[in-house]
Amino acid sequence: MALDHPWDRAAVLAIVNGLKHEPGALMPILRRIQDDLGWVPPASIPLIAHELNLSRAEVHGVVSFYHDLRQEPPGRNVVRVCRAESCQAMGAVALADHVRKRLGTDFGGISADGAFSLEAVYCLGNCACSPAVVINGELLGRVTPARFDGAIASLVRR
Amino acid sequence: MSSASTTTVYVPRDSSALSLGANAVADAIATEAKRRKADINLIRNGSRGLYWLEPMVEVATARGRFAYGPTSEADVPALFDAGFLDGGEHHLALGLTDDIAYLKRQSRVTFARVGITDPVSLDDYVAHGGYLGLTRALAMSGTEIVQEVTVSNLRGRGGAAFPAGIKWKTTLDQSAKQKYVVCNADEGDSGTFSDRMIMEGDPFVLIEGMTIAGVAVGASVGYIYLRSEYPDALRTLTAAIDAAGRAGYLGAHVRGSGKPFRLEIRVGAGAYICGEETAMLESLEGKRGVIRFKPPLPAIAGLFAQPTVVNNVITLASVPAIIERGGKAYNEYGFGRSRGTIPLQLAGNVKRPGLFELPFGLTLRELIGDFGGGTASGRPLRAVQVGGPLGAYFPNSMLDLTIDYEAIAGAGGLLGHGGVVVFDDTADLAQMARYAMEFCALESCGKCTPCRIGSTRGVEVIDRIIANRDRSNNVELLRDLCDTMTAGSLCALGGLTPLPVLSALKYFPEDFGLPPTKEARIGV
Numbered sequence: 001m002a003l004d005h006p007w008d009r010a011a012v013l014a015i016v017n018g019l020k021h022e023p024g025a026l027m028p029i030l031r032r033i034q035d036d037l038g039w040v041p042p043a044s045i046p047l048i049a050h051e052l053n054l055s056r057a058e059v060h061g062v063v064s065f066y067h068d069l070r071q072e073p074p075g076r077n078v079v080r081v082c083r084a085e086s087c088q089a090m091g092a093v094a095l096a097d098h099v100r101k102r103l104g105t106d107f108g109g110i111s112a113d114g115a116f117s118l119e120a121v122y123c124l125g126n127c128a129c130s131p132a133v134v135i136n137g138e139l140l141g142r143v144t145p146a147r148f149d150g151a152i153a154s155l156v157r158r
Numbered sequence: 159m160s161s162a163s164t165t166t167v168y169v170p171r172d173s174s175a176l177s178l179g180a181n182a183v184a185d186a187i188a189t190e191a192k193r194r195k196a197d198i199n200l201i202r203n204g205s206r207g208l209y210w211l212e213p214m215v216e217v218a219t220a221r222g223r224f225a226y227g228p229t230s231e232a233d234v235p236a237l238f239d240a241g242f243l244d245g246g247e248h249h250l251a252l253g254l255t256d257d258i259a260y261l262k263r264q265s266r267v268t269f270a271r272v273g274i275t276d277p278v279s280l281d282d283y284v285a286h287g288g289y290l291g292l293t294r295a296l297a298m299s300g301t302e303i304v305q306e307v308t309v310s311n312l313r314g315r316g317g318a319a320f321p322a323g324i325k326w327k328t329t330l331d332q333s334a335k336q337k338y339v340v341c342n343a344d345e346g347d348s349g350t351f352s353d354r355m356i357m358e359g360d361p362f363v364l365i366e367g368m369t370i371a372g373v374a375v376g377a378s379v380g381y382i383y384l385r386s387e388y389p390d391a392l393r394t395l396t397a398a399i400d401a402a403g404r405a406g407y408l409g410a411h412v413r414g415s416g417k418p419f420r421l422e423i424r425v426g427a428g429a430y431i432c433g434e435e436t437a438m439l440e441s442l443e444g445k446r447g448v449i450r451f452k453p454p455l456p457a458i459a460g461l462f463a464q465p466t467v468v469n470n471v472i473t474l475a476s477v478p479a480i481i482e483r484g485g486k487a488y489n490e491y492g493f494g495r496s497r498g499t500i501p502l503q504l505a506g507n508v509k510r511p512g513l514f515e516l517p518f519g520l521t522l523r524e525l526i527g528d529f530g531g532g533t534a535s536g537r538p539l540r541a542v543q544v545g546g547p548l549g550a551y552f553p554n555s556m557l558d559l560t561i562d563y564e565a566i567a568g569a570g571g572l573l574g575h576g577g578v579v580v581f582d583d584t585a586d587l588a589q590m591a592r593y594a595m596e597f598c599a600l601e602s603c604g605k606c607t608p609c610r611i612g613s614t615r616g617v618e619v620i621d622r623i624i625a626n627r628d629r630s631n632n633v634e635l636l637r638d639l640c641d642t643m644t645a646g647s648l649c650a651l652g653g654l655t656p657l658p659v660l661s662a663l664k665y666f667p668e669d670f671g672l673p674p675t676k677e678a679r680i681g682v
Contacts, residue, residue: 023462024424026444031386031425058445065446065603066427068386084348084597085543085590086579089506090534122430122547122597123346124387125354127505127579128209128512129174137389141177 005073007041016051026052026062030069039070075110075117077155079103080134083120086127091144095131096120098145102152115155164197165243168216168223171277172205172358173390174351179230180213186234187215194238204359206273207513208260216255219245225252260510260529265491267499268476269515272359278397280405283362289407291478295370296415298481300330303374307477309485311497315352316342316433316470317545317574317650319496319563322477325467328457329375332465337377339368340442340461340468343384343391344426344433347546349577352501352513353471357384357391360475361398365421367474369412370481371467372419380421381461383438386428395423430547430601434649435468437603448603449649470575472501493519496562506543506579507533516561523557526580537582541666543590545574547597548654550661551587570661572654587666592620594658598651608643609652615639616659623670633672636663 015032019025029048033040040063049056063069081096096107099118105111107120126132129141135151143151169184170176184200191198205212214227215237224245226237233250240248252258266272275282283289295303308323329337341364345353356364368380384392399421402408410418429447431437436450439461460466476498480488489497496518502525505511509531516525522542526532533539541551550571552559559569566573581590595616604610616639622632640656647653667675 024442024444027427027441028424028444031427034427062444062446065448066429068426068428085547085593086349086505086577088590088593089579089581089585121387121428122601123348123350125345125351126174126177127349127351127503127577128207129177129212130505130511132177139173139177141174 005041007044008037009044009047011036012041012044012047013051016048020051026054026059030063030066034069039073042071075114077115077136077152078117078119078134079152080119080121080124081107082122082124082126082130082132084123084127086123087131090130090142092131095133095143095145095148099133099148102145102149116152164199166199166201166218167191167243168201168203168218170205170213170273171202171390171394172212172355173388174209175205175212175214176390178212178228182231183213183215183229183234186231190234190238196238196243198243201276203275204272204277205355206255206261207269207355208258208510209512210510211252214252215242217243217245221245221254223255225255225258226250227252260512260514263529264515265499265517266515267479267488267491268363268472269356269360269501269513270479271363272355275360277359277361277394278401280362280398280401280407283360287482288362288478289366291481292366292370292373292407292413295373295481296413296417300374300376303370303481304330306481306485307374310480310488311485311492311495312473312476312480312488313496313563314470315472315476315500315575317347317572319573322469322473325457325469326371326375328455329377329465329467332458334465336379336462336464337375338461338464338466339371339375339377339380340435340439340456340466341368341380341382341474342433342435342438342468342470343382343388344438345385345388345471345575346430346433347548347575347577349505349543349579350503350546350575351505352503352576354388354391355501355513356471356475357388358394361391361395362402363475363478364395364471365398365402365408367477368421369408369419370477371469371474373412373415373417375465375467377465377467378418378420380419381442382421382423383426383432383442384423385426385432392423392425399423429603430597431603431649431651434651437649438468439466446603448605451648472575491517493517493560493562494564496564500561500573500576502561503577504530504580505577507535507582508580509534518560518562520561521557522552522559522561522578525561525578526557530580533580533582535582535584537584539580540583540585541581541587541590543579543581543658544577545572546577547594548572548650548657549574549577550657551590551665552661553665556665571657586669587662588620588624588669588671591659591662591670592617592624594655594662595620598655602651606647606649606652608646609655612639612643612652613655616643616655620659620670626671629671633663633670
């Protein structure tokens with residue numbers, strides 16, 4: 001578990017206080033923390049649990065259940081490759097191999113220079129334009145290895 | 159607003175169109191129009207669903223809307239040179255949009271406005287027949303509304319195909335201070351995108367459908383549980399809910415009726431299992447998406463233990479047309495016990511992928527051949543998976559199957575949410591079977607042991623079969639494991655993962671290193 005990554009306690013507290021009176025508040029709170037911070041700091045769990053009158057185990061259980069909720073900060077860029085059936089029918093397996101090699105990390109990992117997080121995703125609803133990839137939130141369709149390299153070119157140089 | 163000389167140009171804002179460069183096309187059109195001092199009104203519409211033609215640009219002319227596609231930003235100057243603002247000839251010209259054969263052959267009921275209107279314009283929605291259903295519903299009793307839905311024979315389009323009218327009646331019959339309407343917009347099946355297209359292309363129809371459901375059963379609060387993979391849908395839905403609220407279509411007194419209905423979006427966090435209705439309710443309550451035992455049915459004790467109507471996006475979006483035109487009119491479409499229309503989504507290795515809303519009753523061959531045009535690669539078609547990751551793989555020889563709930567189920571599959579994924583002859587079905595188990599292992603909520611543990615063991619057993627380690631015994635073991643998963647899982651994930659696995663084994667035994675079976679040869 002990541003121990004030393006700094007995180008913004010005030011930001012988390014503001015999110016929790018802004019949403020804690022909603023019904024089923026934990027999910028919207030975690031979603032907002034993930035969206036704003038890019039991850040859900042494990043060290044923030046006691047704070048969230050206290051504010052919602054839940055146990056730390058309950059909050060940790062929810063954080064660890066959902067694929068979107070990262071427990072450590074992502075790389076500077078996030079690449080998500082769809083690995084579901086429709087994309088597989090259009091070459092996603094070969095594309096995934098290419099992306100792994102190109103970024104120098106496996107799925108679930110971060111490249112050594114911290115530039116890229118690589119994540120698997122199972123369906124982006126872009127099945128009619130398979131295979132699909134998301135780079136920093138931007139959806140791309142009919143992605144070939146060459147198109148992928150073109151799309152990340154500007155991010156690599158940075 | 160537009161003057162007489164203003165030309166309306168449409169460039170889709172649908173996320174698949176965006177993934178192919180629609181924003182760059184729209185920007186190029188705006189820039190080029192400015193440079194040429196052409197007076198245009200650029201509207202970002204939904205997609206018509208003909209994705210091989212996206213980004214598809216349309217221009218409103220005196221003769222009707224003209225289409226051009228697939229376009230790229232580099233085509234834009236030439237389109238202006240060709241006079242596309244007047245429907246001029248160009249090699250990308252597709253003629254009048256209404257005359258495009260793949261649109262003309264459809265029966266667009268639920269998708270009647272998608273691709274035509276500005277998705278975030280309430281005025282446009284109303285100008286195209288929007289909110290007629292709600293207006294009618296507000297003059298009816300809850301029982302009468304539920305009766306119309308029952309008469310329509312609308313069945314849940316999320317996959318389970320349960321009659322919507324029965325669900326609604328169950329919730330209507332409960333007495334509770336608080337009832338809910340929950341829309342399942344966690345469209346996680348690979349090969350499906352109809353929910354996304356509605357939410358991005360005509361969000362008001364979903365809002366109207368949910369409002370009618372709320373008015374019918376006496377629920378004052380609705381939630382849309384939207385998957386996080388759909389950020390564009392979140393934007394359009396949010397804008398539409400705001401607009402509907404401002405105009406009094408949502409709020410404390412829906413259209414001055416005295417009936418309240420509030421609507422809120424909750425975004426998921428990447429868990430396929432949350433498409434299962436009880437796991438979704440848990441997630442909405444702020445918990446792990448672990449499925450619940452049934453009973454109690456959600457219609458009786460659902461969200462926060464209150465009576466809750468849970469329906470899929472397409473089911474709810476079909477309701478306004480049913481209430482407007484009557485359940486009987488909707489029921490006239492269809493085939494056998496599958497009534498109405500279904501938005502079929504054709505994807506994977508297919509030349510013309512897209513969404514085609516059709517009455518039930520077409521065959522798979524007609525869908526894939528007539529609409530899809532065969533494989534994208536030009537290689538022979540080998541397999542189709544119908545109904546998402548929990549659906550069966552069928553061989554080429556079974557494509558004469560009729561697309562309706564009973565026929566597909568009778569052949570050992572399921573129609574599910576209406577997705578059809580095509581594979582050419584390079585597909586390895588043993589690998590697809592392995593993937594089905596792997597996916598189940600990744601997404602299992604963990605409640606049922608056969609699903610949680612069995613799926614991981616399933617991957618290992620399939621690996622041994624592929625590697626020819628004690629193959630025949632391991633095939634027996636795989637069948638046995640699938641039996642246990644089918645019989646010993648509470649929900650469809652563990653219960654139906656055996657479908658793709660066993661159908662791959664049955665129809666494509668050679669991929670597992672087995673001799674062809676009789677079924678594989680004749681495809682029965």
